[in-house]
Amino acid sequence: MDDASRSLARFEPEGIAAEGQGWQQRKSAQTRVAILEAAIDCLEQVGYARTTTQLIAQTAGISRGAMLHHYATKQELIASVIGYTFHKRIGRFVERIHDLSDEQRVQQVAGVELYWETLLSREFTAFLELQVASRTDAELREIFLPKAREYDQVERREVLRAFPEWEDNPNYGLAMDFVIASIEGVLLNRDIWNSEERCQQMRRLVARALLPLRAHQFDEK
Secondary structure, three states: OOHHHHHHHOOOOOOOOOOOOOHHHHHHHHHHHHHHHHHHHHHHHHOOOOOOHHHHHHHHOOOHHHHHHHOOOHHHHHHHHHHHHHHHHHHHHHHHHHOOOHHHHHHOOOHHHHHHHHHOOHHHHHHHHHHHHOOOOHHHHHHHHHHHHHHHHHHHHHHHHHOHHHOOOOOHHHHHHHHHHHHHHHHHHHHHHOOHHHHHHHHHHHHHHHHHHHOOOOOOO
16 A cells, blocks of 8 residues: 555545455445445435435435444434545545656646546535535534545645645645636536536646646746
């Protein structure tokens, strides 16, 4: 396991990794994964307000009692879903970055397009549903915000590992914020714009704007 995998592994929800464990532990881990995957499906398809523990159990193909054995409350389940979506999405992104050639990563700034692809995932859709719902749901907000803030810091560290050319660059934090705010903004406006060309133009603009930041040519003044 490399450094990035070890760092991300600590955000993997408890009880879903059972490699080398006995049959009972493996079965329990499989059930937990099925529950988390079902929760993601529900959040993606019907939103947070209509996602109930009963619906999640039904989607997972298990009894509600079996689900409550693993997650006693909806709050406990949602806390695991937040970590699970982050773990899967960022893990996949870092993995894809490592598959890029130096030219793709540095000259073509292909990381922007890969980040866009992670936003199209069901994991991000579920995460976004929770983020939006947390604005008006105080109980969810109390669960969501601390985890989301922690994951934001982890994401910055893991992306820096994947892009060593940004090491010691004072513009790195600004570049990360710019990419996240811009590309997620494109996603939020995608249906309104109803134009894939506009989305592509924005992504290309973001990629080009990173070049002077990386070359230390950005002046905040």
